[in-house]
Structures are given as structure tokens and as C-alpha cells.
Amino acid sequence: xxxxxxxxxxxxxxxxxxxxxxxxxxxxxxxxxxxxxxxxxxxxxxxxxxxxxxxxxxxxxxxxxxxxxxxxxxxxxxxxxxxxxxxxxxxxxxxxxxxxxxxxxxxxxxxxxxxxxxxxxxxxxxxxxxxxxxxxxxxxxxxxxxxxxxxxxxxxxxxxxxxxxxxxxxxxxxxxxxxxxxxxxxxxxxxxxxxxxxxxxxxxxxxxxxxxxxxxxxxxxxxxxxxxxxxxxxxxxxxxxxxxxxxxxxxxxxxxxxxxxxxxxxxxxxxxxxxxxxxxxxxxxxxxxxxxxxxxxxx
Amino acid sequence: xxxxxxxxxxxxxxxxxxxxxxxxxxxxxxxxxxxxxxxxxxxxxxxxxxxxxxxxxxxxxxxxxxxxxxxxxxxxxxxxxxxxxxxxxxxxxxxxxxxxxxxxxxxxxxxxxxxxxxxxxxxxxxxxxxxxxxxxxxxxxxxxxxxxxxxxxxxxxxxxxxxxxxxxxxxxxxxxxxxxxxxxxxxxxxxxxxxxxxxxxxxxxxxxxxxxxxxxxxxxxxxxxxxxxxxxxxxxxxxxxxxxxxxxxxxxxxxxxxxxxxxxxxxxxxxxxxxxxxxxxxxxxxxxxxxxxxxxxxxxxxxxxxxxxxxxxxxxxxxxxxxxxxxxxxxxxxxxxxxxxxxxxxxxxxxxxxxxxxxxxxxxxxxxxxxxxxxxxxxxxxxxxxxxxxxxxxxxxxxxxxxxxxxxxxxxxxxxxxxxxxxxxxxxxxxxxxxxxxxxxxxxxxxxxxxxxxxxxxxxxxxxxxxxxxxxxxxxxxxxxxxxxxxxxx
Numbered sequence: 001x002x003x004x005x006x007x008x009x010x011x012x013x014x015x016x017x018x019x020x021x022x023x024x025x026x027x028x029x030x031x032x033x034x035x036x037x038x039x040x041x042x043x044x045x046x047x048x049x050x051x052x053x054x055x056x057x058x059x060x061x062x063x064x065x066x067x068x069x070x071x072x073x074x075x076x077x078x079x080x081x082x083x084x085x086x087x088x089x090x091x092x093x094x095x096x097x098x099x100x101x102x103x104x105x106x107x108x109x110x111x112x113x114x115x116x117x118x119x120x121x122x123x124x125x126x127x128x129x130x131x132x133x134x135x136x137x138x139x140x141x142x143x144x145x146x147x148x149x150x151x152x153x154x155x156x157x158x159x160x161x162x163x164x165x166x167x168x169x170x171x172x173x174x175x176x177x178x179x180x181x182x183x184x185x186x187x188x189x190x191x192x193x194x195x196x197x198x199x200x201x202x203x204x205x206x207x208x209x210x211x212x213x214x215x216x217x218x219x220x221x222x223x224x225x226x227x228x229x230x231x232x233x234x235x236x237x238x239x240x241x242x243x244x245x246x247x248x249x250x251x252x253x254x255x256x257x258x259x260x261x262x263x264x265x266x267x268x269x270x271x272x273x274x275x276x277x278x279x280x281x282x283x284x285x286x287x288x289x290x291x292x293x294x295x296x297x298x299x
Numbered sequence: 300x301x302x303x304x305x306x307x308x309x310x311x312x313x314x315x316x317x318x319x320x321x322x323x324x325x326x327x328x329x330x331x332x333x334x335x336x337x338x339x340x341x342x343x344x345x346x347x348x349x350x351x352x353x354x355x356x357x358x359x360x361x362x363x364x365x366x367x368x369x370x371x372x373x374x375x376x377x378x379x380x381x382x383x384x385x386x387x388x389x390x391x392x393x394x395x396x397x398x399x400x401x402x403x404x405x406x407x408x409x410x411x412x413x414x415x416x417x418x419x420x421x422x423x424x425x426x427x428x429x430x431x432x433x434x435x436x437x438x439x440x441x442x443x444x445x446x447x448x449x450x451x452x453x454x455x456x457x458x459x460x461x462x463x464x465x466x467x468x469x470x471x472x473x474x475x476x477x478x479x480x481x482x483x484x485x486x487x488x489x490x491x492x493x494x495x496x497x498x499x500x501x502x503x504x505x506x507x508x509x510x511x512x513x514x515x516x517x518x519x520x521x522x523x524x525x526x527x528x529x530x531x532x533x534x535x536x537x538x539x540x541x542x543x544x545x546x547x548x549x550x551x552x553x554x555x556x557x558x559x560x561x562x563x564x565x566x567x568x569x570x571x572x573x574x575x576x577x578x579x580x581x582x583x584x585x586x587x588x589x590x591x592x593x594x595x596x597x598x599x600x601x602x603x604x605x606x607x608x609x610x611x612x613x614x615x616x617x618x619x620x621x622x623x624x625x626x627x628x629x630x631x632x633x634x635x636x637x638x639x640x641x642x643x644x645x646x647x648x649x650x651x652x653x654x655x656x657x658x659x660x661x662x663x664x665x666x667x668x669x670x671x672x673x674x675x676x677x678x679x680x681x682x683x684x685x686x687x688x689x690x691x692x693x694x695x696x697x698x699x700x701x702x703x704x705x706x707x708x709x710x711x712x713x714x715x716x717x718x719x720x721x722x723x724x725x726x727x728x729x730x731x732x733x734x735x736x737x738x739x740x741x742x743x744x745x746x747x748x749x750x751x752x753x754x755x756x757x758x759x760x761x762x763x764x765x766x767x768x769x770x771x772x773x774x775x776x777x778x779x780x781x782x783x784x785x786x787x788x789x
Contacts (some may be wrong), residue, residue, distance in 0.1 A: 004746035040720025
């Protein structure tokens with residue numbers, strides 16, 4: 001084979017270029033921490049990363065939704081706990097009111113206290129979280145209990161449930177339509193609001209059978225609220241579990257994503273080092289080989 | 300015998316002088332692109348006396364020195380042909396890769412600002428509206444929708460720009476081809492003027508006798524042919540007598556006779572309404588067809604898919620949106636206008652007033668019954684389009700069984716683009732290696748080796764010095780004869 005200076009320097013250049021290209025690629029990987037930057041680097045890998053990215057994005061939203069759902073359910077739970085206490089207190093007061101030794105003014109005092117508790121019940125019915133009235137169904141932009149409306153039609157909320165998406169196909173109800181608590185009659189009694197009203201009237205008028213009915217009503221409402229609380233608690237638990245699961249899934253996917261797109265530092269650094277020494281060797285031998293010709297030895 | 304030794308010495312001087320000239324030319328062209336090294340072919344001059352009927356009696360024929368037979372150009376025509384039939388592949392993949400890599404940067408989806416994220420932001424904004432159709436979420440949705448629209452506009456104009464750029468490049472490459480064709484025809488004329496041989500009949504057939512070789516002009520012509528070979532498939536045929544080459548480009552049918560002897564032909568171009576350039580002839584595989592393939596396959600595919608996706612998005616969102624009820628109790632408004640990535644827009648009615656976003660579904664008894672203020676069921680239905688389009692919606696032709704979501708469709712497009720890009724890069728690298736090898740093979744034959752030239756120079760210098768010495772000796776001999784002989788007793 002006939003070898004010429006040009007041929008040799010071309011080859012040296014080609015090899016140096018190839019080395020540089022490799023170094024550039026490794027250097028990019030090292031500085032970006034990613035295995036690839038464009039689809040043609042690894043088509044399947046890029047699409048995998050896109051899919052994982054979308055899935056993680058979706059999980060993030062489900063996670064945010066469950067956080068919000070948890071907040072709403074906790075507020076509801078707290079409100080219902082308060083309501084339980086109030087109903088208990090009303091029942092105690094009603095039991096006191098049945099005591100025949102009380103005179104009218106004392107019963108009236110009880111009635112006044114129940115009146116105050118009734119105001120508390122109304123304010124519980126109008127509890128909002130961030131401007132959303134939690135007991136108003138989907139009509140949550142207006143306070144559900146509007147005292148300015150004629151008696152019997154004060155309730156502005158509806159019975160619609162609000163569902164948040166916490167998984168690809170799993171939803172959780174985040175509200176309790178307040179009608180079932182405040183204005184609809186539970187089994188074995190009349191509705192809470194109506195019961196409070198008639199209890200006050202009966203206390204004022206000393207209608208003992210009415211007061212007795214009031215105690216039954218309170219009992220029925222208490223059971224109703226406890227039942228609803230249990231349901232809310234169960235949903236809250238479910239959201240909790242969902243959150244844990246979402247976190248696990250997110251972690252899993254993050255791991256997969258990292259495996260798909262991140263480099264193995266140690267490996268790339270090793271490769272870069274070895275490429276670097278190849279490059280240096282090529283430079284050194286190139287410098288040795290290109291320089292001399294017969295010219296250097298002719299006088 | 301006579302003193303023709305002087306003449307022999309002179310011939311030696313002249314022959315070596317010429318050889319040194321050629322060596323010098325080789326050295327000064329050692330780095331010239333396309334140069335083929337030249338060699339002086341020295342040959343013995345006609346001996347004396349010539350064989351003849353009345354030849355004088357003597358010991359035999361005497362040599363009469365050396366003459367230069369020809370200055371030969373060292374070239375491997377097989378390596379030329381191999382190189383030219385492979386370099387067009389490199390041209391093809393290089394230019395296709397150029398288009399693809401620009402496409403990749405336009406559709407870039409790995410940086411977190413691509414279509415996937417824009418779609419996600421848009422649809423998750425709908426989900427937020429579905430949870431609470433209040434003014435804040437509506438405003439956020441509008442902003443995201445505007446972002447999505449301007450993303451589509453940017454992508455579309457990026458693709459249009461790339462299409463225009465590609466057309467420009469094709470035009471300039473065609474101009475170069477025509478330019479080269481004219482130059483080759485001109486060189487043909489000049490080479491023929493130098494080389495025009497004579498056909499001598501012999502008993503075994505005819506031979507072509509040439510006076511001179513147009514070495515340097517041939518180098519130039521070969522260089523142009525090499526360049527031309529990158530642009531398309533060429534076949535070259537040379538006329539033995541005149542040294543004129545004719546060049547065909549492209550397939551036998553549909554191609555063009557680019558250089559017809561002394562007449563250059565031009566490839567002409569025409570543009571259609573979209574400004575897409577088409578050529579008057581098929582130039583075969585090469586740089587130009589690479590750009591054409593990039594434009595007509597890869598770029599068009601991405602653009603078609605993007606438009607398809609955008610159109611599907613517009614149709615599906617509008618269908619649901621126009622059936623929903625907005626915050627003011629109105630219905631029947633579209634959300635988007637337009638039908639492609641270039642002309643998609645927000646319905647001005649909606650973009651001017653976020654309350655016109657139809658977040659609620661139409662209740663039974665509408666318009667007598669209005670939906671609750673917090674009803675976001677229609678917004679949720681629109682959000683659900685992200686993961687589930689109605690059957691018969693968008694279908695990726697390359698993957699008809701894929702789950703038909705917007706994401707999957709776009710991922711298919713990106714995957715396809717990536718595979719094409721990888722193919723182009725790999726092939727371009729392979730072809731480059733192959734072309735390099737052939738280039739090296741050609742250099743083996745035609746390249747100037749400085750060691751060799753220096754050796755030759757030393758050799759010829761010695762020869763020249765020795766020939767000069769012969770003349771000196773002859774001079775002394777003549778001096779003896781002319782000046783010293785017969786001077787006895789003077």
C-alpha cells in the first residue's frame with residue numbers, strides 16, 4: 001500500500017474527529033445528566049420518557065385532587081363533629097326542659113340557649129372553604145341557608161354530589177349535600193331545623209309531649225349525623241389510602257423515568273476518561289506521525 | 300563515429316530538467332484538492348543508426364540518450380467510479396438528516412415545553428374548572444388555551460419556515476448542478492483541444508495516438524464530476540478519441556443528459572402554489588433527493604399529523620362545549636375556531652368573557668331550568684377527552700391499532716420522526732466511512748508522497764549533474780581534438 005502524507009493526515013484528522021464526536025456526546029450526557037436530547041438519539045427511549053412524563057403529570061394532578069378532597073372532607077368532618085356536640089347539648093337541654101320542677105322563665109332560658117345553638121347550626125350549615133360552601137351541593141357559590149327566604153324554603157343548596165378524580169377511573173365524593181343533614185327529615189323524626197324550631201316553641205309553651213318529641217327528633221338527627229360522619233370518615237380514609245398509593249406509583253414512575261433518561265454517572269465518567277485517553281493517544285501519535293518527512297533529513 | 304555525445308548529454312539535461320519540473324509541480328500541488336500526481340515517463344531515444352538496407356558496419360546500434368515520452372497522470376478510474384456511485388448516498392442521508400434534525404428541534408418534546416405539556420396544561424385547566432367553575436379557574440383556563448393556541452401557531456410557522464428554507468436550499472443546489480454542468484462542458488472543449496487524438500488503423504484494429512495529455516484540466520473535470528456525484532446519481536462515459544465526457548444524471552427514464560459533449564443541459568425548476576419546488580428531471584438519489592424526501596415525506600408527515608391532531612382537538616372540544624351551558628346560562632358557543640395548526644384560534648366570544656366557558660352540562664328542562672353555579676360536569680367531559688377520544692376519532696396511519704388518544708397519536712409521530720432521524724444519522728455515518736475509505740484508496744494512487752518526490756528530486760538532480768558532466772567531458776574531448784591535435788613542432 002502506498003501511503004502519502006495527505007492520506008496520513010486525513011486519517012489522523014478523521015480519527016480525531018471521531019474521538020471528538022464521542023467526547024462531545026459523553027460530555028453532553030455528563031453535563032445534562034440525560035442520555036439523550038432529541039428523538040433520533042433514542043426514538044423508543046424518548047417516547048417512553050414522554051409516556052412516563054405524562055403519567056407522572058397525571059398522578060401529580062390526582063395527588064393534588066386528593067389533597068383538596070382531603071381538605072374538604074376534613075372540614076366536613078370537623079363541622080359534623082361540632083354538629084354532633086350541638087345536637088347532644090340540645091338533647092341534654094331538652095331533657096332538662098322535661099323536668100316538671102322548672103318554671104316558665106327557666107324553660108324560656110333553655111329555649112334561648114337552644115336558639116343560640118340553632119344559630120350555630122346555621123353557621124355550620126354555611127361553613128365555607130375558600131369561598132365554597134361545603135354543604136351546598138354544586139350550588140356552592142351561595143350560602144345554602146338563606147334566612148331572608150320565607151320559612152321552609154331557606155335552603156339554597158342542592159343534592160348534587162361533587163366528585164374529584166383521584167385516579168384514572170376512581171373518583172371520590174368530596175361533599176355532603178347539606179339537605180340530608182339540615183332540612184330533610186331523618187328516619188324517625190323531623191328535620192333538624194324544623195325540630196329545633198318546634199322544640200323552642202314547645203319549651204316556651206311548656207308542651208311536654210312536644211318536648212318529648214323533640215328529644216326523639218334530636219336522637220334521630222344524632223343518629224343521622226353520626227351515620228353521615230362515619231361515611232365521611234370512610235371516604236377520608238379512602239382518600240388517605242389513595243394518596244399513599246399515588247405516592248407509591250409516583251415514586252415507581254419516577255424511578256422508571258430516571259432509569260429511562262438519566263445517565264449512570266460512574267459509567268459515563270469512566271467512558272469519558274477512557275475516551276479522553278484515546279484522544280490524547282491519537283493526538284500524540286498524530287503529532288509524531290505528521291511531522292517528519294524525508295525533507296527533514298536531507299541536507 | 301561522430302561526437303553526438305554532446306547531443307546525448309543535452310538530451311540528458313533536458314529530460315532531467317523536465318523531470319525536475321514535474322516533481323516541482325507535484326510538490327507544489329501536494330495539498331491541492333483533486334490533484335493527481337504526475338509522472339515523467341522517460342524513454343530511450345531512437346537508436347542510431349536506424350536499421351536500413353545500407354547500414355554502415357559497426358558493433359551495433361548506439362543509444363542516443365533519453366527523451367520524455369509522456370507526462371502521465373496517475374489515476375485509478377475504478378476508484379473514481381466506486382466513489383461516485385457511493386458518494387450520492389452520503390449526500391442523500393446528509394441532507395435528509397439536516398431536514399430531520401431541524402424538524403426535531405421544532406417539535407422538541409423532551410425539554411418540557413413541547414406539545415405533550417401544552418396539552419396537559421390545557422386539559423388539566425379544564426379539570427380545575429370542573430372542580431370549581433369560578434372566575435379564577437376560568438381565567439387560568441383561558442390563559443392555558445391561549446398558550447396552546449400560540450404553541451400551535453409557532454409550531455406551524457416553524458414548519459412553514461422549514462419548508463421554505465428547504466425549497467431555497469433545493470433551488471440553490473439545482474443552480475450548483477447547472478453551474479457544474481456548464482463548467483464540465485467548457486472543460487470538455489478545452490480538453491478536446493489539447494488531447495484530440497488521431498485514429499491510426501493497425502492490423503489488429505485501430506489505436507488512438509495522442510500528442511499530449513491534458514492532465515490538469517482532467518483533474519479539474521474529475522473534481523467537478525465528484526462534486527456532481529454527490530447531488531444525484533450520475534453515469535459518465537468518455538469518448539476515447541476526443542477525451543470528451545458525457546454525463547447522465549438520474550435514471551435512464553426520467554433522468555437528464557446533463558452534459559452532452561460540448562453542450563451543457565440545465566435542470567429547470569417550477570414552484571407550485573405553496574412554493575414547493577419541483578424539478579424538470581429526476582436526478583436520482585443524492586443531496587437534492589434527500590432534501591425532497593425530507594420535505595415531501597418527513598416534514599409533510601409531521602405537518603399532516605399536527606393538523607390532524609389540532610383538527611380533532613377543535614372538533615371534539617367544540618362539540619362538547621357548544622352543548623354545554625355557560626355561567627350566564629347561555630349555550631351553543633364553540634370554544635375554538637379554525638381547523639388546523641395554522642388557523643386555530645379561540646372563539647372571540649369566549650376569550651373576551653371567561654363566563655362564556657360552558658362548564659356545566661345542559662340540565663333537563665333547559666332553558667327553564669339553569670344548572671347550579673358549581674356544576675362543572677361539562678368541563679370534566681372536555682377534560683376526559685385527554686385520555687379518551689370518541690371512537691373513530693384520531694388514527695395514526697402508521698399504527699392503526701394504537702389507543703386513540705391525542706398523546707398516543709403524537710407520541711407515534713415523534714417516534715416515527717426519531718426512527719427516521721436515527722436511520723438518517725446511522726446511514727450518513729456509514730456512507731461517510733465508506734466514502735472515506737474510497738477517498739483513501741484514491742489517495743493511495745493519486746496522492747503526492749513528499750518522500751517519493753524528494754527521492755525523485757535527488758535522483759533527477761544527480762542525473763542532471765551527471766549529464767552536465769558528460770557535456771563537460773565531451774567539451775574536453777573536442778578541446779583535445781580541435782586545439783591540441785596536430786600541434787607538433789609548433
